[in-house]
Each structure stands twice: as structure tokens, then as C-alpha cells.
Amino acid sequence: MRKTAGVIAGAIVSLALTGGAFAQQVSGQVGSGPPEDIFLEITLGTNGGGITLSQTEFRLAWGGYYRFNLQCPAAGVANEAGLSFSAPELWTNSHLRLVSVSDPASGFQEVPEINFHLQGLQLRMIDCEGLGAAARFSFFPMRRGTFPFVVLDDTVTPNVEVTGSFIVE
Numbered sequence: 001m002r003k004t005a006g007v008i009a010g011a012i013v014s015l016a017l018t019g020g021a022f023a024q025q026v027s028g029q030v031g032s033g034p035p036e037d038i039f040l041e042i043t044l045g046t047n048g049g050g051i052t053l054s055q056t057e058f059r060l061a062w063g064g065y066y067r068f069n070l071q072c073p074a075a076g077v078a079n080e081a082g083l084s085f086s087a088p089e090l091w092t093n094s095h096l097r098l099v100s101v102s103d104p105a106s107g108f109q110e111v112p113e114i115n116f117h118l119q120g121l122q123l124r125m126i127d128c129e130g131l132g133a134a135a136r137f138s139f140f141p142m143r144r145g146t147f148p149f150v151v152l153d154d155t156v157t158p159n160v161e162v163t164g165s166f167i168v169e
Contacts, residue, residue, distance in 0.1 A: 035067035056164035074132025083128040087149035094139040104134040141168040
């Protein structure tokens with residue numbers, strides 16, 4: 001009992017001493033303060049010309065606190081099949097906190113958004129459906145490893161798929 005109390009007290013003191021958010025996340029240390037923003041912008045070529053991603057690899061610290069910002073293009077058929085983003089292995093191995101949807105017209109931080117607070121639920125896919133909106137999710141990666149993500153354009157035949165990865169160190 002005393003050993004458990006000592007471990008808990010040590011963890012509380014450690015968190016109190018580390019204070020505010022770190023510009024660079026430290027692996028194995030649970031993030032505190034606001035999440036570190038990471039961004040992925042998807043663009044579409046003309047006439048089924050393919051998908052371009054602003055980056056295909058994200059290096060994250062194990063236990064860090066991140067907010068992933070997905071910028072969907074304003075292209076495709078609204079309310080129909082479109083571009084989708086999925087990262088099921090990352091989501092399975094992370095603690096998801098918040099999912100948001102917003103209009104990024106004036107910047108990611110200055111616009112109203114709709115927030116979905118998660119606890120014990122699993123995110124499966126983010127589907128853009130022709131809306132030039134931003135989808136965001138905040139999370140703590142809880143396991144190390146390389147976790148693939150897929151961006152799929154199912155508005156063209158054959159479907160176009162682009163992959164990338166989250167590397168949690």
C-alpha cells in the first residue's frame with residue numbers, strides 16, 4: 001500500500017515540476033498543457049489526377065499530446081463518397097480525447113468548431129465528402145511502433161489510395 005502511494009505521489013510531483021507544454025514532446029512522458037499541432041493537407045489533382053499529401057510521415061513521442069489537423073479539399077461531390085482518412089492502428093494504440101470539425105477559412109485556432117468528447121469510443125474513419133472543412137483529433141499515443149494511415153479517393157475509378165505513417169518513438 002505504501003509503495004503504491006509513493007509511486008502516485010512521485011507521479012504527481014513529477015507532473016507539477018514539469019509545468020507547461022513542451023515545444024518538443026518527450027517520449028514516455030505523458031504530455032501536459034495544450035496539444036502540439038500537426039497538420040496534413042490533402043489536395044486533389046484535376047480530372048482524377050490523384051491525391052497529394054502535404055507530408056506522409058509524422059514522428060511522435062510515446063505519451064506525447066498531439067492535435068492532428070486534417071485539411072480536406074473543397075472538391076468532390078458533397079454528401080457522397082469522397083476522400084477518406086483512416087489510421088485504425090494509431091487510434092487503437094492511442095488515447096483519443098477530442099474530435100472536432102470546423103471551417104478553416106480564418107485559421108485553425110480562430111474559428112468556431114463542433115467538438116466531440118470521446119471516452120472509451122473508437123474512431124474508424126474521417127470522410128471529407130466534398131467539404132472544404134477541417135477535421136481534428138487530439139490524442140496521446142500509448143504504444144510505440146509504426147502505424148500506417150490511408151487517404152482514399154473513391155470518387156474515381158479505379159479508386160486512388162495514398163499511404164503514410166505515424167512513427168511513435
